[in-house]
Every structure is written in structure tokens, then in C-alpha cells.
Amino acid sequence: MSSVVQPCARCGARWAVQGTPMHWCPRCRGVLLSPGRVDAPADRRNYRWVARRPDHRTRKASPTATAPLGPTPKYTQTPRWGLLDPPPAQPSQPVRPLRGIADRRDRLLVLTTVAFVLAGLAEYGRYLILLQNRAKLIPGWLLWISDATVWTFGILAPLCALVAAVSLTAWLIEARKIVFTALGTRDPRKRWTLIAGCLIPGVNLVWPGVFLTELLGRRPDPREQRAVRIWWAAWAFSGLLVLAAILWRDASSLQAEADGVSFTGFTNLCAAGFAVLTLWMVRTLEGRDLRGAPRTAHRWVMAADPAQIVIAPLTPGPVAEPAGAGHDELERTQEEVVAK
Incomplete structure (x- = not known):
């Protein structure tokens, strides 16, 4: 089924658009509005509903009578039926003398x-x-x-x-x-x-x-x-x-x-x-400090990083030769020291 529909301005029926858009409603012969997606929000539709009085065709506006503008309508929730949307009643709290x-x-x-x-x-x-x-x-x-x-x-x-x-x-x-x-x-x-x-x-x-x-x-x-x-x-x-x-x-x-x-x-x-x-x-x-400000919670977090070695490990130094070491071994040791 197509997700693009055409709503009827008279009976409100929605007709799926299969090919070329239609102009008249097959049910009541009312005018079909321009195509739009079924789930399109109100601010993205290319049409809007206009509420009129039932006798708007027979009434003639008086050029001299000017009615004062009332307050701008404001809805706290989506209207479900009719145009009257009274604010929800606040829950009454019992009066406590203390x-x-x-x-x-x-x-x-x-x-x-x-x-x-x-x-x-x-x-x-x-x-x-x-x-x-x-x-x-x-x-x-x-x-x-x-x-x-x-x-x-x-x-x-x-x-x-x-x-x-x-x-x-x-x-x-x-x-x-x-x-x-x-x-x-x-x-x-x-x-x-x-x-x-x-x-x-x-x-x-x-x-x-x-x-x-x-x-x-x-x-x-x-x-x-x-x-x-x-x-x-x-x-x-x-x-x-x-x-x-x-x-x-x-x-x-x-x-x-x-x-x-x-x-x-x-x-x-x-x-x-x-x-x-x-x-x-x-x-x-009450969860506040002496000055009345909300008390902040201090949480300790366990460290998950591995331990880092701050001081390098000690390595053993060269072993001193005994007094009776040979001449060849002493020269070999001196050559190794010079090479380093």
C-alpha cells in the first residue's frame, strides 16, 4: 500500500495515491488535498485545516462592527475533540495546619x-x-x-x-x-x-x-x-x-x-x-548543607589502569676481579670498557 495519501476536505477520507493524483473524492465528491505522507507531522504538510462557522456562507460581515481581539489560544496538549481545551485541573492538596x-x-x-x-x-x-x-x-x-x-x-x-x-x-x-x-x-x-x-x-x-x-x-x-x-x-x-x-x-x-x-x-x-x-x-x-544549598555527593572510583613504574629497577654492577687475575684477562676487560 502506498504511503502517500490524499485527504478529502469534506469527509476526511484518505485515498492512497497509486499513480496520477486525483481531484475529487470518490465517496462524497469533495475536493482532495495535495498528496502527502501518512506520518508527516503538521509542520511539514502542504495544507492546513481551517475551522469555520457552519453559517459562514450566509452571514455577511458588518463593515462597522469590530470585535476586540481575545487572547491567543494556547494548548497544553493535543486537542482530541472540539475546539475547547480547558487546562487540566491541578490535584488539590489537603490543607495541613502544621x-x-x-x-x-x-x-x-x-x-x-x-x-x-x-x-x-x-x-x-x-x-x-x-x-x-x-x-x-x-x-x-x-x-x-x-x-x-x-x-x-x-x-x-x-x-x-x-x-x-x-x-x-x-x-x-x-x-x-x-x-x-x-x-x-x-x-x-x-x-x-x-x-x-x-x-x-x-x-x-x-x-x-x-x-x-x-x-x-x-x-x-x-x-x-x-x-x-x-x-x-x-x-x-x-x-x-x-x-x-x-x-x-x-x-x-x-x-x-x-x-x-x-x-x-x-x-x-x-x-x-x-x-x-x-x-x-x-x-x-533534608540533603542540604548549613547554608541551604543541595549537598553534593562525592564518589570514589576504583582506578583500573595498570601500575606504572616510577623508579627504574636496579641492575647489578660489574664484579671486581680477584687479586690473582691474569694479565690477558685484565687487558680484555680494559678493551671492553673502551668499546663501551
């Missing part, structure tokens, strides 16, 4: 870091004022500024840490849901269990590390597992620092109180460092 606060996790951690750094600097500024006060009096305005900064950042930093903890808990719930859904199962932990284990003081020193370890799966990535372990150890250590700072505040002597101020500043700076460590751990679990 997703909004989980998306603000990084900004809250950065805000917590800045707040704790300022709180630590305020405590060390108070300690310097105490040292200066041993020799001379401190102006009232300077003491007022010190008190204001200590109280402001001393309250603001824990509040930021609390909001960041709630955001991290929401992120943990969403991340566990995504991981277990990909495995075809449901999260074995209830939502209230995750919230209580992450937000109740004392209990949250143990359970967040357990929840994160379960998030890694049965075959965890060594890099992610190491990040979780480092974060878990730092989290337990930070809890001990907070407890020690609270107990040190109740000291009776002046020197112990001054040392407590210095230790509180150190605790605030450690909390700022822990916030940065938390941001690093979370982004490591």
Missing part, C-alpha cells in the same frame, strides 16, 4: 540564635559593670541600660526558643508522615506522643533523639545518623547547662553571684551555638 509553622523553622532558628547571642553579650556587659563597680561608682543611666538589655533579651531569647521548638515539632511530625507514607505504612507514634515528647521539660531530653532516629529508617545514611547523634548529645548537654545556670542564680555570696552572671552569659552563647547546630542537623536530614 505545615505553615513548620515552613518558618529556619527563620525562627536564626532569630533564636541572634536573640541568645544578644542575651549573652548583655550578661557579659553586666559582668564588666560589676568588675568596674569594685573601684568606682557606676552611672545610673548605664546601670539602667544594662538592666533593660538583660531583662529584654533574657525574656525574648527563651520565647524565641519556645516558638522554634514548636516549629521543629511540627516539622518532625510532617517529616515522619512523609517518610512513613513513602514506605506504605502509617506513623506508629501518635501526634500527641510526639508533641509531649518534644515539649515537656525533662522528658524532651530523651525522646526527640528517639523520634529522629526512627525518622532515619532501618538503613540510615551514616552522615545523617552522625548528625542526629551529635545533636542529641549537644541537646542533653545544653539541658544540664540550663539547670546549672538556674541553680547558680541562688548563690549567697557576691562573688558567686558575679560568677553566676558570667556563667549565664556562657550558657546563652552555648544556646546560640546549639540553635545553629539544630539548623545544620535539620538541613542535613
Whole structure:
């Protein structure tokens, strides 16, 4: 069968061209278009289809009426039937209430870091004022500024840490849901269990590390597992620092109180460092580095080339003649040396 056909402009039938092209359709007596290959794409055909209204022969165009031009038609896929091609409906995603606060996790951690750094600097500024006060009096305005900064950042930093903890808990719930859904199962932990284990003081020193370890799966990535372990150890250590700072505040002597101020500043700076460590751990679990860029994988390739000899092998030198060698043999050796 010939691969060159002539389509009919009226009924759409295709007639194979055997010899000379025809002009009229044998079925409906419509006009046959010019020959072309059956599988020719639309941009390589020497004809095109034109859509007209059914009453285009009877209607008379009004010379005065001008309709505004609409937008240029654009199709996202090949039309199958009719001229109306509505865009495909986007799949509706269920609204999750925890997703909004989980998306603000990084900004809250950065805000917590800045707040704790300022709180630590305020405590060390108070300690310097105490040292200066041993020799001379401190102006009232300077003491007022010190008190204001200590109280402001001393309250603001824990509040930021609390909001960041709630955001991290929401992120943990969403991340566990995504991981277990990909495995075809449901999260074995209830939502209230995750919230209580992450937000109740004392209990949250143990359970967040357990929840994160379960998030890694049965075959965890060594890099992610190491990040979780480092974060878990730092989290337990930070809890001990907070407890020690609270107990040190109740000291009776002046020197112990001054040392407590210095230790509180150190605790605030450690909390700022822990916030940065938390941001690093979370982004490591998401396959990113601390700055948020995708982490690149380093692969070691086994060399298949043969080993190359860098140092030439040593060859044994000439053997020394014994003392009783003959005169003829000595002359022969000298001739060989001269020839070389």
C-alpha cells in the first residue's frame, strides 16, 4: 500500500495515491488535498485545516462592527475533540495546619540564635559593670541600660526558643508522615506522643533523639545518623547547662553571684551555638548543607589502569676481579670498557 495519501476536505477520507493524483473524492465528491505522507507531522504538510462557522456562507460581515481581539489560544496538549481545551485541573492538596509553622523553622532558628547571642553579650556587659563597680561608682543611666538589655533579651531569647521548638515539632511530625507514607505504612507514634515528647521539660531530653532516629529508617545514611547523634548529645548537654545556670542564680555570696552572671552569659552563647547546630542537623536530614544549598555527593572510583613504574629497577654492577687475575684477562676487560 502506498504511503502517500490524499485527504478529502469534506469527509476526511484518505485515498492512497497509486499513480496520477486525483481531484475529487470518490465517496462524497469533495475536493482532495495535495498528496502527502501518512506520518508527516503538521509542520511539514502542504495544507492546513481551517475551522469555520457552519453559517459562514450566509452571514455577511458588518463593515462597522469590530470585535476586540481575545487572547491567543494556547494548548497544553493535543486537542482530541472540539475546539475547547480547558487546562487540566491541578490535584488539590489537603490543607495541613502544621505545615505553615513548620515552613518558618529556619527563620525562627536564626532569630533564636541572634536573640541568645544578644542575651549573652548583655550578661557579659553586666559582668564588666560589676568588675568596674569594685573601684568606682557606676552611672545610673548605664546601670539602667544594662538592666533593660538583660531583662529584654533574657525574656525574648527563651520565647524565641519556645516558638522554634514548636516549629521543629511540627516539622518532625510532617517529616515522619512523609517518610512513613513513602514506605506504605502509617506513623506508629501518635501526634500527641510526639508533641509531649518534644515539649515537656525533662522528658524532651530523651525522646526527640528517639523520634529522629526512627525518622532515619532501618538503613540510615551514616552522615545523617552522625548528625542526629551529635545533636542529641549537644541537646542533653545544653539541658544540664540550663539547670546549672538556674541553680547558680541562688548563690549567697557576691562573688558567686558575679560568677553566676558570667556563667549565664556562657550558657546563652552555648544556646546560640546549639540553635545553629539544630539548623545544620535539620538541613542535613533534608540533603542540604548549613547554608541551604543541595549537598553534593562525592564518589570514589576504583582506578583500573595498570601500575606504572616510577623508579627504574636496579641492575647489578660489574664484579671486581680477584687479586690473582691474569694479565690477558685484565687487558680484555680494559678493551671492553673502551668499546663501551
